[in-house]
Amino acid sequence: MLAENEPARGIQRITRHPFLWGVALWSLMHLLLNGDLASVVFFGSFLILAIEGPFSIDRKRKKTSGDAWNRFAAVTSNVPFMAIIEGRNSLKIGELGWWRALLAFVVYGVFLHLHKTLFGVSPLPM
Numbered sequence: 045m046l047a048e049n050e051p052a053r054g055i056q057r058i059t060r061h062p063f064l065w066g067v068a069l070w071s072l073m074h075l076l077l078n079g080d081l082a083s084v085v086f087f088g089s090f091l092i093l094a095i096e097g098p099f100s101i102d103r104k105r106k107k108t109s110g111d112a113w114n115r116f117a118a119v120t121s122n123v124p125f126m127a128i129i130e131g132r133n134s135l136k137i138g139e140l141g142w143w144r145a146l147l148a149f150v151v152y153g154v155f156l157h158l159h160k161t162l163f164g165v166s167p168l169p170m
Contacts, residue, residue, distance in 0.1 A: 052116065059123065059124040067094040068091060
C-alpha cells in the first residue's frame with residue numbers, strides 16, 4: 045500500500061490485486077479447456093484462491109491500516125478498471141513501464157513455446 049498522501053500509481057490504478065487476477069484468468073482458461081477431474085481440482089483450487097484472496101487481503105489491510113486503507117481503497121478497485129470507469133482514478137499508461145509489458149509477452153511466449161516440453165501437452169493446434 046502506498047503512503048497516505050500519494051495516489052495509487054502504475055498497475056494499482058487498474059487493480060489492487062494484479063497477480064491474483066492473473067492467476068484467476070490462467071486457472072479459468074485451463075478449467076475451460078481441460079474438463080478432467082484432476083484439472084478441475086488443481087485449477088479450480090487456484091481459481092477459488094484467486095477470487096477469495098483479494099477480499100481476504102482487503103479485510104486484513106482495512107483492519108491494520110484503518111483510515112490510510114480507506115483513502116487508498118477509495119481511489120482503487122479490486123475489479124480491474126472499475127475505479128477508472130467510475131472516475132475515482134485515471135489510466136496513465138506511462139506509469140506501467142514499457143519493459144513490463146515486453147517482459148510479460150516474452151515470458152508468455154516462452155511458456156507457450158515450451159508448454160509441451162514442460163507439461164506434456166501443446167496448447168497450440170497441430
